[in-house]
Amino acid sequence: MRKPADPVRRGLDVFVDAAPQPQRSGLRLLIALERRPRGRRLLGRTHAIDQLANGLVAMGHYEDPVNAVPLGWDADAIAARGRALRREEGRL
Protein backbone atom coordinates (compact mmCIF):
# COMPACT_ATOMS: atom_id res chain seq x y z
CA MET A 1 0.00 0.00 0.00
CA ARG A 2 1.28 3.50 -0.82
CA LYS A 3 2.21 5.65 2.15
CA PRO A 4 0.11 8.82 2.41
CA ALA A 5 2.03 11.96 1.37
CA ASP A 6 3.32 14.06 4.25
CA PRO A 7 1.42 17.36 4.77
CA VAL A 8 4.37 19.52 3.69
CA ARG A 9 4.75 17.79 0.37
CA ARG A 10 0.98 17.76 -0.10
CA GLY A 11 0.72 21.56 0.36
CA LEU A 12 3.50 22.17 -2.11
CA ASP A 13 1.99 19.69 -4.57
CA VAL A 14 -1.37 21.47 -4.43
CA PHE A 15 0.39 24.77 -5.10
CA VAL A 16 2.44 23.42 -8.00
CA ASP A 17 -0.59 21.64 -9.48
CA ALA A 18 -2.40 25.00 -9.63
CA ALA A 19 0.31 26.52 -11.84
CA PRO A 20 -0.29 26.66 -15.57
CA GLN A 21 1.85 24.68 -17.97
CA PRO A 22 4.71 24.88 -18.77
CA GLN A 23 5.46 26.50 -15.39
CA ARG A 24 4.13 23.45 -13.57
CA SER A 25 6.70 21.10 -15.11
CA GLY A 26 9.45 23.64 -14.52
CA LEU A 27 8.54 23.99 -10.85
CA ARG A 28 8.49 20.21 -10.38
CA LEU A 29 11.95 19.99 -11.89
CA LEU A 30 13.28 22.79 -9.66
CA ILE A 31 11.87 21.16 -6.54
CA ALA A 32 13.36 17.81 -7.46
CA LEU A 33 16.78 19.41 -8.01
CA GLU A 34 16.58 21.48 -4.83
CA ARG A 35 16.00 18.33 -2.78
CA ARG A 36 19.25 16.71 -3.97
CA PRO A 37 22.77 17.93 -3.02
CA ARG A 38 24.04 17.74 -6.62
CA GLY A 39 20.89 19.46 -7.86
CA ARG A 40 21.34 22.26 -5.32
CA ARG A 41 24.91 22.81 -6.48
CA LEU A 42 23.69 23.03 -10.06
CA LEU A 43 20.96 25.52 -9.17
CA GLY A 44 23.44 27.60 -7.16
CA ARG A 45 25.08 28.71 -10.39
CA THR A 46 22.17 30.98 -11.29
CA HIS A 47 21.03 33.40 -8.62
CA ALA A 48 17.39 33.84 -9.69
CA ILE A 49 16.77 30.12 -10.24
CA ASP A 50 18.54 29.24 -7.00
CA GLN A 51 16.32 31.62 -5.02
CA LEU A 52 13.16 30.45 -6.71
CA ALA A 53 13.90 26.79 -5.97
CA ASN A 54 15.05 27.51 -2.44
CA GLY A 55 11.97 29.67 -1.79
CA LEU A 56 9.60 27.04 -3.13
CA VAL A 57 10.89 24.23 -0.96
CA ALA A 58 11.19 26.54 2.03
CA MET A 59 7.58 27.67 1.55
CA GLY A 60 6.48 24.05 1.88
CA HIS A 61 8.73 23.54 4.90
CA TYR A 62 7.37 26.54 6.83
CA GLU A 63 3.75 25.79 5.92
CA ASP A 64 4.08 22.77 8.19
CA PRO A 65 2.86 23.58 11.73
CA VAL A 66 5.83 21.66 13.12
CA ASN A 67 8.08 24.41 11.73
CA ALA A 68 5.69 27.39 11.84
CA VAL A 69 4.36 27.17 15.41
CA PRO A 70 7.80 27.54 17.05
CA LEU A 71 8.13 30.77 15.04
CA GLY A 72 4.94 32.12 16.61
CA TRP A 73 2.56 31.29 13.74
CA ASP A 74 -0.30 28.89 14.45
CA ALA A 75 -2.46 28.86 11.32
CA ASP A 76 -5.04 26.49 12.80
CA ALA A 77 -5.55 28.78 15.80
CA ILE A 78 -5.92 31.83 13.52
CA ALA A 79 -8.49 30.06 11.34
CA ALA A 80 -10.40 28.73 14.36
CA ARG A 81 -10.50 32.17 15.98
CA GLY A 82 -11.82 33.61 12.71
CA ARG A 83 -14.57 30.99 12.45
CA ALA A 84 -15.60 31.55 16.06
CA LEU A 85 -15.75 35.32 15.59
CA ARG A 86 -17.81 35.04 12.42
CA ARG A 87 -20.31 32.73 14.13
CA GLU A 88 -20.49 34.93 17.22
CA GLU A 89 -21.12 38.12 15.24
CA GLY A 90 -23.07 36.57 12.38
CA ARG A 91 -20.54 37.65 9.76
CA LEU A 92 -20.70 36.11 6.29
Next chain:
Amino acid sequence: MTGARSHGRGRAARVRAIHADVCVIGAGAGGAVTAAELAEGGMRVVVLEQGPRHDADRFSARPLEMLARLYRDGGQTTTLGTPPILLPLGRGLGGTTLVNSGTCFRTPPAVLERWRDEFGLEALADEAALKPCFERVEQALSISEVTPELAGRNAAIARRGAEALGWSHGFLRRNAKGCIGSGVCAFGCPTSAKQHVGITYVPRAEAAGAQVIAGADVRHVLVERGQARGVEARLASGGRLEVRARIVVVACGTIHTPLLLARSGLGRESGQLGHNLALHPATGAFALMDEVVDMAKGVPQSFYVDEFAAEGIMFEGVAGPPSYVAASLPLSGRRHADAMAEYRRLAMFGLMVSDGSRGSVRALAGRPVIRYELAEADVARFRRGLARIDELFRAAGAREVYLPLPHGVEPHRARARDLKLMAFHPLGTARADAGPQHGVVDGDLQLHGVRGVHVADGSVVPSSLGVNPQLTIMALATRLAFGLLGQDVPQTYEEIACPS
Protein backbone atom coordinates in the same frame (compact mmCIF):
# COMPACT_ATOMS: atom_id res chain seq x y z
CA MET B 1 -35.52 37.62 -15.11
CA THR B 2 -38.12 35.97 -17.26
CA GLY B 3 -36.95 32.60 -16.03
CA ALA B 4 -34.69 29.97 -17.45
CA ARG B 5 -35.69 27.72 -20.29
CA SER B 6 -34.09 25.02 -22.35
CA HIS B 7 -34.57 24.77 -26.06
CA GLY B 8 -33.86 22.37 -28.89
CA ARG B 9 -32.95 18.72 -28.70
CA GLY B 10 -29.76 16.70 -28.12
CA ARG B 11 -26.74 18.94 -27.51
CA ALA B 12 -28.81 22.06 -27.97
CA ALA B 13 -31.12 20.88 -25.18
CA ARG B 14 -28.32 21.59 -22.77
CA VAL B 15 -28.36 25.28 -23.65
CA ARG B 16 -30.10 27.23 -20.97
CA ALA B 17 -31.38 30.69 -21.82
CA ILE B 18 -32.07 33.56 -19.47
CA HIS B 19 -33.50 36.96 -20.32
CA ALA B 20 -32.43 40.00 -18.36
CA ASP B 21 -31.98 43.74 -18.69
CA VAL B 22 -28.27 43.55 -17.96
CA CYS B 23 -25.67 40.81 -18.00
CA VAL B 24 -22.59 41.56 -15.90
CA ILE B 25 -19.52 39.41 -16.61
CA GLY B 26 -17.31 39.10 -13.56
CA ALA B 27 -18.01 39.62 -9.85
CA GLY B 28 -14.91 41.54 -8.83
CA ALA B 29 -14.43 45.20 -7.93
CA GLY B 30 -16.17 46.54 -11.06
CA GLY B 31 -18.75 43.86 -11.80
CA ALA B 32 -20.12 43.36 -8.30
CA VAL B 33 -20.57 47.08 -7.74
CA THR B 34 -22.28 47.60 -11.09
CA ALA B 35 -24.56 44.61 -10.52
CA ALA B 36 -25.65 45.66 -7.03
CA GLU B 37 -26.39 49.25 -8.01
CA LEU B 38 -28.32 48.22 -11.12
CA ALA B 39 -30.32 45.54 -9.28
CA GLU B 40 -31.17 47.93 -6.47
CA GLY B 41 -32.17 50.45 -9.12
CA GLY B 42 -34.79 48.02 -10.39
CA MET B 43 -33.07 46.35 -13.33
CA ARG B 44 -33.15 42.59 -13.94
CA VAL B 45 -29.50 41.60 -13.59
CA VAL B 46 -27.60 38.38 -14.25
CA VAL B 47 -24.00 38.11 -13.04
CA LEU B 48 -21.75 35.46 -14.56
CA GLU B 49 -18.56 34.71 -12.66
CA GLN B 50 -15.97 32.31 -14.01
CA GLY B 51 -14.59 31.33 -10.60
CA PRO B 52 -16.27 29.71 -7.62
CA ARG B 53 -18.17 31.03 -4.62
CA HIS B 54 -15.78 30.77 -1.67
CA ASP B 55 -16.72 29.68 1.82
CA ALA B 56 -14.83 31.56 4.55
CA ASP B 57 -15.08 28.47 6.75
CA ARG B 58 -12.48 26.91 4.46
CA PHE B 59 -9.98 29.78 4.80
CA SER B 60 -7.11 28.01 6.55
CA ALA B 61 -4.54 30.82 7.03
CA ARG B 62 -2.08 28.59 5.16
CA PRO B 63 -0.61 30.52 2.22
CA LEU B 64 0.23 27.59 -0.07
CA GLU B 65 -3.20 26.05 0.21
CA MET B 66 -5.00 29.37 -0.15
CA LEU B 67 -2.90 30.51 -3.11
CA ALA B 68 -4.00 27.38 -4.95
CA ARG B 69 -7.64 27.94 -4.03
CA LEU B 70 -8.21 31.71 -4.24
CA TYR B 71 -5.90 32.80 -7.05
CA ARG B 72 -5.87 32.32 -10.79
CA ASP B 73 -3.11 29.88 -11.69
CA GLY B 74 -2.46 29.39 -7.99
CA GLY B 75 -1.05 32.92 -7.84
CA GLN B 76 1.58 32.05 -10.41
CA THR B 77 0.50 34.18 -13.35
CA THR B 78 3.76 35.58 -14.71
CA THR B 79 4.67 38.23 -17.25
CA LEU B 80 7.13 37.53 -20.07
CA GLY B 81 9.99 40.01 -20.16
CA THR B 82 12.98 41.16 -18.14
CA PRO B 83 12.59 40.53 -15.34
CA PRO B 84 9.69 38.04 -15.32
CA ILE B 85 7.14 39.40 -12.83
CA LEU B 86 4.58 37.50 -10.77
CA LEU B 87 1.13 39.03 -11.19
CA PRO B 88 -1.28 37.60 -8.60
CA LEU B 89 -4.97 37.79 -9.53
CA GLY B 90 -7.95 36.69 -7.44
CA ARG B 91 -10.47 34.16 -8.70
CA GLY B 92 -14.09 33.77 -7.69
CA LEU B 93 -16.84 35.93 -6.25
CA GLY B 94 -15.01 39.01 -5.03
CA GLY B 95 -12.27 38.79 -7.67
CA THR B 96 -9.00 40.32 -6.55
CA THR B 97 -10.76 42.22 -3.73
CA LEU B 98 -10.96 38.80 -2.03
CA VAL B 99 -7.17 38.57 -1.81
CA ASN B 100 -5.89 42.14 -1.83
CA SER B 101 -4.70 44.03 1.23
CA GLY B 102 -7.79 46.19 1.39
CA THR B 103 -5.97 49.47 0.88
CA CYS B 104 -8.23 52.25 -0.42
CA PHE B 105 -7.12 55.49 -2.07
CA ARG B 106 -9.22 57.87 -4.07
CA THR B 107 -7.89 58.66 -7.55
CA PRO B 108 -5.19 61.33 -7.06
CA PRO B 109 -6.25 64.73 -8.52
CA ALA B 110 -3.10 64.87 -10.67
CA VAL B 111 -4.16 61.61 -12.33
CA LEU B 112 -7.66 62.95 -13.06
CA GLU B 113 -6.06 66.02 -14.59
CA ARG B 114 -4.02 63.76 -16.86
CA TRP B 115 -7.17 61.88 -17.93
CA ARG B 116 -8.72 65.19 -18.94
CA ASP B 117 -5.67 66.54 -20.73
CA GLU B 118 -4.29 63.45 -22.43
CA PHE B 119 -7.39 61.35 -23.04
CA GLY B 120 -10.09 63.99 -23.41
CA LEU B 121 -12.14 62.47 -20.58
CA GLU B 122 -13.59 65.67 -19.09
CA ALA B 123 -16.74 64.09 -17.65
CA LEU B 124 -15.12 60.89 -16.41
CA ALA B 125 -12.35 62.83 -14.69
CA ASP B 126 -14.65 65.41 -13.11
CA GLU B 127 -13.54 65.33 -9.48
CA ALA B 128 -16.74 66.90 -8.19
CA ALA B 129 -18.90 64.42 -10.08
CA LEU B 130 -16.84 61.48 -8.81
CA LYS B 131 -17.00 62.63 -5.20
CA PRO B 132 -20.43 61.08 -4.44
CA CYS B 133 -19.29 57.87 -6.13
CA PHE B 134 -16.28 57.63 -3.83
CA GLU B 135 -18.35 58.52 -0.78
CA ARG B 136 -20.94 55.90 -1.62
CA VAL B 137 -18.35 53.14 -2.03
CA GLU B 138 -16.45 54.20 1.08
CA GLN B 139 -19.63 53.96 3.09
CA ALA B 140 -20.62 50.60 1.62
CA LEU B 141 -17.20 49.13 2.42
CA SER B 142 -16.77 50.68 5.88
CA ILE B 143 -13.51 52.32 4.88
CA SER B 144 -11.49 53.73 7.74
CA GLU B 145 -7.91 54.37 8.77
CA VAL B 146 -5.99 51.59 10.50
CA THR B 147 -5.19 52.34 14.13
CA PRO B 148 -1.56 52.08 15.33
CA GLU B 149 -2.56 49.27 17.71
CA LEU B 150 -4.06 47.18 14.92
CA ALA B 151 -1.20 47.98 12.56
CA GLY B 152 1.18 46.02 14.74
CA ARG B 153 4.92 46.16 15.33
CA ASN B 154 5.94 45.75 11.70
CA ALA B 155 4.28 49.08 10.90
CA ALA B 156 5.72 50.63 14.07
CA ILE B 157 9.23 49.93 12.80
CA ALA B 158 8.60 51.64 9.45
CA ARG B 159 6.98 54.53 11.29
CA ARG B 160 10.01 54.87 13.57
CA GLY B 161 12.30 55.01 10.55
CA ALA B 162 10.14 57.53 8.70
CA GLU B 163 9.90 59.77 11.75
CA ALA B 164 13.66 59.66 12.31
CA LEU B 165 14.21 60.70 8.69
CA GLY B 166 11.40 63.26 8.63
CA TRP B 167 9.67 61.50 5.72
CA SER B 168 5.98 61.94 5.01
CA HIS B 169 3.98 58.92 6.18
CA GLY B 170 0.66 57.76 7.56
CA PHE B 171 -1.68 54.89 8.30
CA LEU B 172 -3.61 53.50 5.37
CA ARG B 173 -7.35 53.54 4.87
CA ARG B 174 -8.85 50.09 4.37
CA ASN B 175 -12.17 48.40 3.76
CA ALA B 176 -12.34 46.43 7.00
CA LYS B 177 -14.88 46.14 9.78
CA GLY B 178 -14.14 44.41 13.07
CA CYS B 179 -10.60 43.49 12.00
CA ILE B 180 -8.49 41.77 14.67
CA GLY B 181 -5.26 41.69 12.66
CA SER B 182 -5.18 38.04 11.61
CA GLY B 183 -2.35 38.92 9.22
CA VAL B 184 -3.55 36.95 6.19
CA CYS B 185 -5.52 39.47 4.08
CA ALA B 186 -3.95 38.04 0.94
CA PHE B 187 -4.87 34.45 1.81
CA GLY B 188 -8.56 34.76 2.68
CA CYS B 189 -9.63 36.81 5.70
CA PRO B 190 -10.68 34.20 8.27
CA THR B 191 -12.84 36.67 10.23
CA SER B 192 -14.57 38.18 7.16
CA ALA B 193 -13.47 41.56 8.48
CA LYS B 194 -12.20 42.62 5.08
CA GLN B 195 -15.16 44.00 3.24
CA HIS B 196 -14.39 42.54 -0.16
CA VAL B 197 -17.14 42.78 -2.75
CA GLY B 198 -17.95 39.06 -2.43
CA ILE B 199 -19.45 39.72 1.01
CA THR B 200 -20.70 43.26 0.44
CA TYR B 201 -21.91 44.13 -3.04
CA VAL B 202 -22.63 40.55 -4.21
CA PRO B 203 -25.09 39.83 -1.36
CA ARG B 204 -26.68 43.26 -1.99
CA ALA B 205 -27.12 42.38 -5.66
CA GLU B 206 -28.69 39.03 -4.76
CA ALA B 207 -30.96 40.60 -2.17
CA ALA B 208 -32.19 42.97 -4.85
CA GLY B 209 -33.04 40.05 -7.14
CA ALA B 210 -29.89 39.64 -9.24
CA GLN B 211 -29.09 36.10 -10.31
CA VAL B 212 -25.44 35.36 -9.60
CA ILE B 213 -24.04 32.29 -11.37
CA ALA B 214 -20.57 31.08 -10.38
CA GLY B 215 -18.59 28.76 -12.64
CA ALA B 216 -19.84 30.45 -15.81
CA ASP B 217 -17.08 30.96 -18.37
CA VAL B 218 -18.30 33.54 -20.87
CA ARG B 219 -17.05 32.71 -24.34
CA HIS B 220 -18.60 35.48 -26.42
CA VAL B 221 -20.40 38.76 -26.13
CA LEU B 222 -23.16 38.82 -28.73
CA VAL B 223 -23.72 41.96 -30.78
CA GLU B 224 -26.18 42.40 -33.65
CA ARG B 225 -26.22 45.48 -35.88
CA GLY B 226 -24.08 47.44 -33.45
CA GLN B 227 -26.27 46.65 -30.42
CA ALA B 228 -25.53 44.27 -27.52
CA ARG B 229 -27.74 41.17 -27.52
CA GLY B 230 -26.28 39.12 -24.68
CA VAL B 231 -23.58 36.56 -24.00
CA GLU B 232 -22.78 32.87 -24.41
CA ALA B 233 -21.13 30.96 -21.57
CA ARG B 234 -19.96 27.48 -20.68
CA LEU B 235 -20.94 26.24 -17.26
CA ALA B 236 -18.56 24.40 -14.94
CA SER B 237 -21.52 22.19 -14.03
CA GLY B 238 -21.89 21.22 -17.70
CA GLY B 239 -23.89 22.63 -20.54
CA ARG B 240 -24.08 26.09 -22.01
CA LEU B 241 -25.87 29.24 -21.04
CA GLU B 242 -27.16 32.12 -23.09
CA VAL B 243 -28.10 35.35 -21.42
CA ARG B 244 -30.12 37.65 -23.66
CA ALA B 245 -29.71 41.26 -22.57
CA ARG B 246 -29.47 44.63 -24.32
CA ILE B 247 -26.83 45.79 -21.88
CA VAL B 248 -23.66 43.80 -21.25
CA VAL B 249 -21.11 44.95 -18.70
CA VAL B 250 -17.72 43.30 -19.16
CA ALA B 251 -15.77 43.22 -15.90
CA CYS B 252 -13.36 40.29 -16.21
CA GLY B 253 -10.35 42.31 -15.08
CA THR B 254 -7.51 43.96 -16.97
CA ILE B 255 -5.93 40.71 -18.13
CA HIS B 256 -9.06 38.82 -19.23
CA THR B 257 -11.39 41.56 -20.50
CA PRO B 258 -9.34 42.22 -23.67
CA LEU B 259 -9.25 38.49 -24.37
CA LEU B 260 -13.05 38.18 -24.19
CA LEU B 261 -13.58 41.28 -26.31
CA ALA B 262 -11.05 40.10 -28.90
CA ARG B 263 -12.60 36.64 -29.30
CA SER B 264 -16.00 38.35 -29.60
CA GLY B 265 -14.59 40.49 -32.42
CA LEU B 266 -15.15 43.68 -30.44
CA GLY B 267 -13.07 46.69 -29.48
CA ARG B 268 -10.31 46.22 -32.01
CA GLU B 269 -10.86 49.27 -34.20
CA SER B 270 -8.47 51.57 -32.36
CA GLY B 271 -5.68 49.00 -32.28
CA GLN B 272 -5.41 49.67 -28.53
CA LEU B 273 -7.17 46.56 -27.20
CA GLY B 274 -4.75 44.51 -25.11
CA HIS B 275 -2.13 47.27 -25.20
CA ASN B 276 -1.15 50.01 -22.71
CA LEU B 277 -0.89 47.53 -19.83
CA ALA B 278 0.23 49.47 -16.76
CA LEU B 279 1.28 47.69 -13.56
CA HIS B 280 2.60 48.59 -10.19
CA PRO B 281 5.80 46.53 -10.08
CA ALA B 282 6.74 45.96 -6.48
CA THR B 283 9.21 44.26 -4.23
CA GLY B 284 9.82 43.72 -0.54
CA ALA B 285 12.81 44.24 1.71
CA PHE B 286 13.50 42.71 5.12
CA ALA B 287 15.29 43.89 8.22
CA LEU B 288 16.58 41.94 11.19
CA MET B 289 15.68 43.88 14.33
CA ASP B 290 16.79 43.53 17.93
CA GLU B 291 13.19 43.38 19.11
CA VAL B 292 10.48 40.80 18.49
CA VAL B 293 8.36 42.00 15.55
CA ASP B 294 6.00 39.09 14.82
CA MET B 295 5.20 40.76 11.51
CA ALA B 296 2.10 38.70 10.80
CA LYS B 297 0.39 39.89 13.98
CA GLY B 298 -1.51 42.95 12.85
CA VAL B 299 -2.66 44.35 9.52
CA PRO B 300 0.02 43.50 6.92
CA GLN B 301 -0.61 46.59 4.79
CA SER B 302 -1.39 49.29 7.30
CA PHE B 303 1.23 52.00 6.87
CA TYR B 304 2.69 54.00 4.00
CA VAL B 305 5.57 56.36 3.31
CA ASP B 306 4.81 58.72 0.42
CA GLU B 307 7.83 61.00 0.69
CA PHE B 308 8.91 60.03 -2.85
CA ALA B 309 5.47 59.63 -4.44
CA ALA B 310 6.19 62.47 -6.86
CA GLU B 311 9.08 60.38 -8.22
CA GLY B 312 6.73 57.41 -8.69
CA ILE B 313 8.03 55.59 -5.61
CA MET B 314 5.63 54.54 -2.87
CA PHE B 315 6.36 52.45 0.22
CA GLU B 316 3.56 50.37 1.73
CA GLY B 317 3.52 47.77 4.46
CA VAL B 318 3.70 44.10 3.63
CA ALA B 319 4.05 41.10 5.92
CA GLY B 320 3.05 37.48 6.19
CA PRO B 321 3.33 34.12 7.91
CA PRO B 322 6.61 32.17 7.87
CA SER B 323 5.87 30.28 4.64
CA TYR B 324 5.18 33.54 2.79
CA VAL B 325 8.36 35.09 4.15
CA ALA B 326 10.35 31.97 3.27
CA ALA B 327 9.31 32.38 -0.36
CA SER B 328 10.09 36.11 -0.39
CA LEU B 329 13.38 36.31 1.50
CA PRO B 330 16.12 37.23 -0.98
CA LEU B 331 18.53 34.65 0.42
CA SER B 332 19.29 31.01 -0.12
CA GLY B 333 20.97 28.07 1.56
CA ARG B 334 22.40 28.56 5.04
CA ARG B 335 21.76 32.32 5.05
CA HIS B 336 18.08 31.73 4.28
CA ALA B 337 17.77 29.16 7.06
CA ASP B 338 19.55 31.44 9.54
CA ALA B 339 17.30 34.38 8.69
CA MET B 340 14.17 32.23 8.97
CA ALA B 341 15.30 31.05 12.40
CA GLU B 342 15.01 34.73 13.35
CA TYR B 343 11.55 35.11 11.78
CA ARG B 344 10.08 36.66 14.92
CA ARG B 345 12.58 39.52 14.72
CA LEU B 346 12.20 40.12 10.99
CA ALA B 347 10.46 43.25 9.70
CA MET B 348 9.28 43.68 6.12
CA PHE B 349 8.25 46.64 4.01
CA GLY B 350 7.22 47.01 0.37
CA LEU B 351 8.27 49.29 -2.45
CA MET B 352 5.88 49.97 -5.32
CA VAL B 353 6.68 51.87 -8.50
CA SER B 354 4.22 53.89 -10.56
CA ASP B 355 5.38 52.60 -13.90
CA GLY B 356 6.16 54.30 -17.16
CA SER B 357 6.66 50.89 -18.82
CA ARG B 358 3.78 49.54 -20.87
CA GLY B 359 2.98 45.94 -21.66
CA SER B 360 0.39 44.00 -23.59
CA VAL B 361 -1.84 40.99 -23.28
CA ARG B 362 -3.06 38.62 -25.96
CA ALA B 363 -4.41 35.10 -26.11
CA LEU B 364 -2.38 32.04 -27.01
CA ALA B 365 -4.26 28.75 -26.97
CA GLY B 366 -6.96 30.43 -24.91
CA ARG B 367 -4.60 31.63 -22.19
CA PRO B 368 -3.32 35.15 -21.65
CA VAL B 369 0.23 35.90 -22.68
CA ILE B 370 1.37 39.00 -20.81
CA ARG B 371 4.39 40.83 -22.17
CA TYR B 372 5.99 43.49 -20.04
CA GLU B 373 9.54 44.84 -20.25
CA LEU B 374 10.62 47.01 -17.35
CA ALA B 375 11.77 50.33 -18.85
CA GLU B 376 15.06 51.83 -17.75
CA ALA B 377 13.27 54.73 -16.03
CA ASP B 378 11.42 52.22 -13.83
CA VAL B 379 14.62 50.30 -13.09
CA ALA B 380 16.06 53.65 -11.95
CA ARG B 381 13.03 54.12 -9.67
CA PHE B 382 13.74 50.73 -8.10
CA ARG B 383 17.40 51.65 -7.60
CA ARG B 384 16.41 54.82 -5.77
CA GLY B 385 13.61 53.09 -3.89
CA LEU B 386 15.79 50.24 -2.66
CA ALA B 387 18.41 52.67 -1.42
CA ARG B 388 15.67 54.58 0.43
CA ILE B 389 14.13 51.49 2.00
CA ASP B 390 17.59 50.48 3.24
CA GLU B 391 17.88 53.96 4.76
CA LEU B 392 14.42 53.63 6.34
CA PHE B 393 15.22 50.33 8.06
CA ARG B 394 18.61 51.52 9.28
CA ALA B 395 17.03 54.67 10.71
CA ALA B 396 14.61 52.38 12.55
CA GLY B 397 17.54 50.53 14.14
CA ALA B 398 17.87 47.47 11.88
CA ARG B 399 20.77 45.22 12.68
CA GLU B 400 20.84 43.90 9.12
CA VAL B 401 18.87 44.70 5.95
CA TYR B 402 18.07 42.15 3.23
CA LEU B 403 17.36 43.85 -0.07
CA PRO B 404 15.83 41.85 -2.93
CA LEU B 405 19.03 41.84 -4.96
CA PRO B 406 21.70 39.22 -5.68
CA HIS B 407 24.37 39.00 -3.00
CA GLY B 408 26.93 41.76 -3.49
CA VAL B 409 24.83 43.92 -5.83
CA GLU B 410 24.33 47.42 -4.45
CA PRO B 411 21.04 49.20 -5.22
CA HIS B 412 22.68 51.80 -7.46
CA ARG B 413 24.16 49.05 -9.66
CA ALA B 414 21.00 46.94 -9.97
CA ARG B 415 19.92 45.93 -13.46
CA ALA B 416 16.44 44.87 -14.52
CA ARG B 417 17.40 41.21 -14.41
CA ASP B 418 18.67 41.57 -10.82
CA LEU B 419 15.26 42.61 -9.51
CA LYS B 420 12.93 40.14 -7.81
CA LEU B 421 9.50 41.59 -8.54
CA MET B 422 5.83 41.00 -8.17
CA ALA B 423 3.26 43.34 -9.66
CA PHE B 424 -0.19 44.42 -8.66
CA HIS B 425 -2.98 46.61 -10.01
CA PRO B 426 -2.95 45.88 -13.75
CA LEU B 427 -4.71 48.64 -15.68
CA GLY B 428 -5.29 50.05 -19.14
CA THR B 429 -5.78 47.21 -21.66
CA ALA B 430 -9.18 48.51 -22.86
CA ARG B 431 -8.48 52.10 -22.02
CA ALA B 432 -10.97 54.93 -22.08
CA ASP B 433 -10.35 57.76 -24.48
CA ALA B 434 -12.72 60.30 -25.93
CA GLY B 435 -11.44 59.49 -29.42
CA PRO B 436 -12.36 56.14 -30.99
CA GLN B 437 -8.99 56.07 -32.73
CA HIS B 438 -7.12 56.16 -29.40
CA GLY B 439 -9.23 54.18 -26.94
CA VAL B 440 -11.44 51.11 -26.64
CA VAL B 441 -14.23 52.69 -24.59
CA ASP B 442 -15.57 56.22 -24.38
CA GLY B 443 -16.04 58.44 -21.33
CA ASP B 444 -19.21 56.52 -20.43
CA LEU B 445 -17.18 53.30 -20.50
CA GLN B 446 -19.15 52.09 -23.53
CA LEU B 447 -17.30 50.41 -26.39
CA HIS B 448 -16.70 52.91 -29.16
CA GLY B 449 -19.12 52.17 -31.96
CA VAL B 450 -21.21 49.55 -30.15
CA ARG B 451 -24.35 50.32 -28.18
CA GLY B 452 -24.89 48.51 -24.91
CA VAL B 453 -21.45 46.94 -24.29
CA HIS B 454 -19.73 48.61 -21.37
CA VAL B 455 -16.53 47.81 -19.52
CA ALA B 456 -16.23 48.22 -15.75
CA ASP B 457 -12.86 47.08 -14.49
CA GLY B 458 -9.24 48.19 -14.34
CA SER B 459 -8.81 47.76 -18.08
CA VAL B 460 -10.56 51.09 -18.76
CA VAL B 461 -8.29 53.09 -16.46
CA PRO B 462 -6.14 54.96 -18.96
CA SER B 463 -3.03 55.61 -16.88
CA SER B 464 -1.06 54.34 -13.93
CA LEU B 465 -2.53 55.66 -10.66
CA GLY B 466 0.47 55.45 -8.34
CA VAL B 467 -1.89 54.16 -5.64
CA ASN B 468 -3.99 51.03 -5.13
CA PRO B 469 -6.83 51.12 -7.67
CA GLN B 470 -9.77 49.24 -6.17
CA LEU B 471 -11.56 52.38 -5.02
CA THR B 472 -11.10 54.03 -8.42
CA ILE B 473 -12.53 50.96 -10.17
CA MET B 474 -15.50 50.81 -7.80
CA ALA B 475 -16.20 54.54 -8.10
CA LEU B 476 -16.13 54.32 -11.91
CA ALA B 477 -18.47 51.30 -11.73
CA THR B 478 -20.83 53.28 -9.49
CA ARG B 479 -20.82 56.13 -11.98
CA LEU B 480 -21.50 53.71 -14.83
CA ALA B 481 -24.40 52.04 -12.98
CA PHE B 482 -26.16 55.30 -12.19
CA GLY B 483 -25.54 56.47 -15.74
CA LEU B 484 -27.30 53.35 -17.02
CA LEU B 485 -30.14 53.94 -14.56
CA GLY B 486 -30.38 57.54 -15.76
CA GLN B 487 -30.06 58.82 -12.20
CA ASP B 488 -27.73 61.08 -10.27
CA VAL B 489 -25.49 59.25 -7.81
CA PRO B 490 -27.05 59.65 -4.36
CA GLN B 491 -24.84 61.37 -1.83
CA THR B 492 -25.03 58.48 0.61
CA TYR B 493 -25.96 54.83 0.65
CA GLU B 494 -28.89 55.49 3.01
CA GLU B 495 -30.66 57.55 0.38
CA ILE B 496 -31.19 54.37 -1.57
CA ALA B 497 -31.21 51.78 1.20
CA CYS B 498 -33.69 53.73 3.33
CA PRO B 499 -35.63 55.98 0.98
CA SER B 500 -37.62 58.61 2.83
